[in-house]
Amino acid sequence: MLKLTSVHTSYDHIKALKGIDIEVDKGEIACLIGSNGAGKTTTLLTISGILKPDSGEITFEGEPLKNISPHNIVNKGICQVPEGRRVFPRLTVLENIEMGAFGAKGKNFHRNLEKIFLLFPILKERKNQMGGTLSGGEQQMLAIGRALMANPKLLLLDEPSLGLAPIMVSKIFKTIKEINEEGVTILLVEQNAKAALRLSHCGYVLENGTIKLHGSGEELLHNEDVKKAYLGE
Amino acid sequence: MKPILISLFAAILFLPFKGLKAAGIMFISILILLSAVSILKKTKVIDAIKAIRIPEAGRFKAFLIPALLISFLAFPLMLKDYYIDVLIMSGIYTLLALGLNIIVGFTGLLNLGFAAFYAIGAYTYALLNTKLGLGFWTSLPISAGFAALAGLLLAIPALRLRGDYLAIVTLGFGEIVRLVLNNWDSLTNGPNGITGIAPPSLFGVSLGKLNLYYYLVFLLVLLAVIIIRRVESSRIGRAWIAIKENEIAASSMGINTTKYKLYAFAFGTFWAGVAGILFSAKMQFVSPESFTFMESILILSMIILGGLGNIYGAIIGAFILVLLPEVLREVQLYRMLILGIGLVLLMVFRPHGILGGVKGVHFRS
Numbered sequence: 001m002l003k004l005t006s007v008h009t010s011y012d013h014i015k016a017l018k019g020i021d022i023e024v025d026k027g028e029i030a031c032l033i034g035s036n037g038a039g040k041t042t043t044l045l046t047i048s049g050i051l052k053p054d055s056g057e058i059t060f061e062g063e064p065l066k067n068i069s070p071h072n073i074v075n076k077g078i079c080q081v082p083e084g085r086r087v088f089p090r091l092t093v094l095e096n097i098e099m100g101a102f103g104a105k106g107k108n109f110h111r112n113l114e115k116i117f118l119l120f121p122i123l124k125e126r127k128n129q130m131g132g133t134l135s136g137g138e139q140q141m142l143a144i145g146r147a148l149m150a151n152p153k154l155l156l157l158d159e160p161s162l163g164l165a166p167i168m169v170s171k172i173f174k175t176i177k178e179i180n181e182e183g184v185t186i187l188l189v190e191q192n193a194k195a196a197l198r199l200s201h202c203g204y205v206l207e208n209g210t211i212k213l214h215g216s217g218e219e220l221l222h223n224e225d226v227k228k229a230y231l232g233e
Numbered sequence: 234m235k236p237i238l239i240s241l242f243a244a245i246l247f248l249p250f251k252g253l254k255a256a257g258i259m260f261i262s263i264l265i266l267l268s269a270v271s272i273l274k275k276t277k278v279i280d281a282i283k284a285i286r287i288p289e290a291g292r293f294k295a296f297l298i299p300a301l302l303i304s305f306l307a308f309p310l311m312l313k314d315y316y317i318d319v320l321i322m323s324g325i326y327t328l329l330a331l332g333l334n335i336i337v338g339f340t341g342l343l344n345l346g347f348a349a350f351y352a353i354g355a356y357t358y359a360l361l362n363t364k365l366g367l368g369f370w371t372s373l374p375i376s377a378g379f380a381a382l383a384g385l386l387l388a389i390p391a392l393r394l395r396g397d398y399l400a401i402v403t404l405g406f407g408e409i410v411r412l413v414l415n416n417w418d419s420l421t422n423g424p425n426g427i428t429g430i431a432p433p434s435l436f437g438v439s440l441g442k443l444n445l446y447y448y449l450v451f452l453l454v455l456l457a458v459i460i461i462r463r464v465e466s467s468r469i470g471r472a473w474i475a476i477k478e479n480e481i482a483a484s485s486m487g488i489n490t491t492k493y494k495l496y497a498f499a500f501g502t503f504w505a506g507v508a509g510i511l512f513s514a515k516m517q518f519v520s521p522e523s524f525t526f527m528e529s530i531l532i533l534s535m536i537i538l539g540g541l542g543n544i545y546g547a548i549i550g551a552f553i554l555v556l557l558p559e560v561l562r563e564v565q566l567y568r569m570l571i572l573g574i575g576l577v578l579l580m581v582f583r584p585h586g587i588l589g590g591v592k593g594v595h596f597r598s
Binding site (some may be wrong): 048050069070071072074075079080081082086087088089090091099100102103104143146147150 | 468471472474475478479481482483484485486487488489490
């Protein structure tokens, strides 16, 4: 579904991605793990078109994404939940969710809204509250719910567990699984390697802008190098 | 503590003008006033008043709007020319505030050179009328369109910048326009300005008389409010608000942020062009000194005073800042002082502006 072939991206002189290959199949959860500065967020930003790759090719459903502007990439069905949640603080929860339907021009509006309130009942309870007054975990739920309003085929999640309490993390991961079971393909970027790998069908380990390892989630969980470097065992 | 500090501030401002005694009187009287307010607050009188009004807000509004419209329509029949003149200026500034509110209030792009677009609208009509003999009604769309075009042309390079940097570029643009008007003698007649601009006429009746001109301004303000309200609650308005709230999130919603920012600039400066043509047709004279940096700041103060992002706030802000100096004309020397104290007080008690935090967005649910 999504294929990156030897993608290079740089910030001026600093090369952040040095030729990475990633393939995400339809219906699966793929995860990208790695330490700070490995290039995880850069990869997502390159996919969603905010950063332009220096070389290499990205295709989505067989179609190259070169020269397509970020908002049109969203309309093609790739939706990103940016790092640090970024909800609209002075709009209510409901208005935040409604804003998510902007690109989709309100297609499937009511069905999606119902689905989101079913996934996150707390958002229904707080629908008239300002986005900025929610707790970190609730804001993450809101950001994910908002992204679902755009009818995504592929959901890019950038560190959804960042700064959340452990109980919230497991709740968010459970929901990601539920969303995936409804047919949305997911590319997850995480520092919380253990939880991410347990959830994922396949995983990629990113180090200094190159893919060091890749395999099924299960394989990587038991890989000695991964265990040492990321799982703290 | 707060009331004491505020009174002290006002007293110190007064000191160089009237000496120690007057400053002392000022200090004590403001302190008493503020204490009275805080006592009222403590005794929950204000809470009680608020509690009564909120459930009836809808009915209150239904009564208020027609009442306001009727009284504004009736004003020219009973007021002296001087007051009509002031009201016309309030109307022109209302248009400017409404326009700037689109750029700063809705979309969150700080613009410190708004007077430039006002100038472009005014000079376009002045030149079209005196050099080519075009009438008011043909010039109205041309002037407004020209201002919008200028806004667009400035926005295309400037929107690569954000926040303070964008503000500096717009400030520079404002100065460039003023200096060009001041120095291009062969076209604009330099600092002497352009005289002999014709007032508008309708079906052979000249609208040069103040009370007729008043109705023209009133009509255009009304039209602006209706149109801007419609746009605000449309898809475009929603995109603007998303951009203001969080630009990265907005673009991850599939909003083409550049496009909508350009729309905001063009649409906002369009109304500055309308205000400009109304100004030059009323004065029948334009010169660069009407479009200084202070003018831009004044317009910005209006929308901040009224509450950023609120259409009615912009109107209230414009009226206050035009009417207040006129009301205070009696006390000549102190009027800017009193105005300053008033603004500081307002910002202390309502930091988001008079109508700040009151939502104007109408989302479908």
